Amino acid sequence: MEARHQKFCDSYLLSFNATKAAVDAGFSEKTAGQIGYKLLRREDVQQYLAERRAALAASTGVTLERTVAEIARVAFADMRDVMQWGTRGVDIGNNTEIDMAFAEPKDSNELSPDVAAAVAEVSQGKTGFKIKLHSKTNALDMLMKHLGGYERDNAQKVDAITRLIEGAQGHALPLGRKKDKPE
Structure with missing residues (x-):
């Protein structure tokens, strides 16, 4: 060469x-x-x-297999595996408890490798923790392209249009004219 x-x-x-x-x-x-x-x-x-x-x-x-597996980890990640939120009782004194909203991250040592791979960012600011996962939609799009999901969907649309055209062949289609008014 x-x-x-x-x-x-x-x-x-x-x-x-x-x-x-x-x-x-x-x-x-x-x-x-x-x-x-x-x-x-x-x-x-x-x-x-x-x-x-x-x-x-x-x-x-x-490898291709390893790359697709990594994309799948992101595509099927669930925020509930990284964070927990809800309400819990908080003692405000005088034997009084009220339900308060909470949101908190799970301990990173508790995350499985699959879940940890989906985490894009962890930061702590004035208002608390911020945890961002990699884009599920991008990962799902990559998998659809790899698996040929869009081609199958497009083929189904083409088949439906083909059936419509075949069904209409030989039949006059109305042109949208108003019918004559009865006398």
């Missing part, structure tokens, strides 16, 4: 931006987009990228 092509590949693996990688490899900025596009379609470039990805995955332990 030509040295500039290898440099393109190495840069591409860092940014996943073919135009930037082509510029980094020394190609003209004016044509970098086209060159990057063409290089990504070359068999030798695809093979080199696959080999580098495999080596990187082996050295870091990052």
Whole structure:
């Protein structure tokens, strides 16, 4: 493989931006987009990228299965595993107890690794603790894309439209004209 092509590949693996990688490899900025596009379609470039990805995955332990499992941990996280809230009786003296609202974090030592992986931020301010989980919607979206959930949904919509069109073929559809008034 030509040295500039290898440099393109190495840069591409860092940014996943073919135009930037082509510029980094020394190609003209004016044509970098086209060159990057063409290089990504070359068999030798695809093979080199696959080999580098495999080596990187082996050295870091990052695999598709592990990545999907991590996304699933976030997608199915439940705030009740991190916080507890509700009401509890508070003694205000004179043998009097009233129910007061409370919210408090659970001890981090009690969190399972799955629950802890879903925590994005823990901070304490003037008004108390703030615990933020990673975005469930983003994680669910990633899983839907990975599992092909959107393709199935889109196929169902297309099937319904196809059935509607097939059912209407050969039948005159009303054009929305007002009916003549009876005399």
